[in-house]
Amino acid sequence: MANFDTELDASGLNCPLPILRAKKTLASMSSGQVLHIIATDPGSVKDFEAFAKQTGNALMESKEEGGKFYFLLKKN
Amino acid sequence: MSEQKKLAIIATKGTLDWAYPPFILASTAAALGYQVQVFFTFYGLQLLRKNLNLKVSPLGNPGMPMPMGMDKWFPVIGTAIPGMESIMTMMMKKKMKDKGVASVDELRDLCAEAEVKMIACQMTVDLFDMNPAEFIDGIEYGGAATFFEFAGESDITLYI
DSSP: OOOOSEEEEETTOOTTHHHHHHHHHHHTSOTTOEEEEEEOOTTHHHHHHHHHHHHOOEEEEEEEETTEEEEEEEOO | OOSOOEEEEEEOOOSHHHHHHHHHHHHHHHHTTOEEEEEEOGGGGGGGBSSOOOOOOOTTOTTOOOGGGHHHHSOGGGGGSTTHHHHHHHHHHHHHHHTTOOOHHHHHHHHHHTTOEEEEEHHHHHHTTOOGGGBOTTOEEEOHHHHHHHHTTOSEEEEO
16 A cells, blocks of 8 residues: 555535545645545445546545445545 | 636525535535635525424435435325425434435535635515515525626536
């Protein structure tokens, strides 16, 4: 697991909450910092790809492990 | 980022199920950097009340899944039984909570926080003698021309 600056546990939350919480958390971070997100919503895999593409924040990692989804987003 | 994208939505429905699309799309678009306006007209104005009392009805809604296979053996007329609406609303709210779906209040708060502009249709407010004091703070009032001012330069416009 790469290093990260902030962690967001969005487990149990459904669309669109993981994205909205991530957006809110990113707003409190500075450019270049990395946000680690944990989610259980399978839809979040595609949604975080789309979020990264549209907002310019880099999705450095996206993986599934034991039914949970983990993402690393680098703030632009 | 270059020119900010814009999303304009007209929300016309005032039931619990139909409250979701406008608020989900508006809040998500805002998170993606869109500037968003939602114009609430007719029954959509119910979505602006401070005290939301939204219901979902199985009546005339054959696509609605019902618990325990009720939709399979229940006669259509059964959906009109008094109290059915309250029961289905209660069940729907419980299901949403269990599955981690946000409440309408929560999504609406997120929209307000993200500076989604909410506009109440003045004509409908007058038509139904609605009391603006019962609506949430921070909304604006306007008409069709107000909607077009923003919609005319929007990238996406949706009628819900």
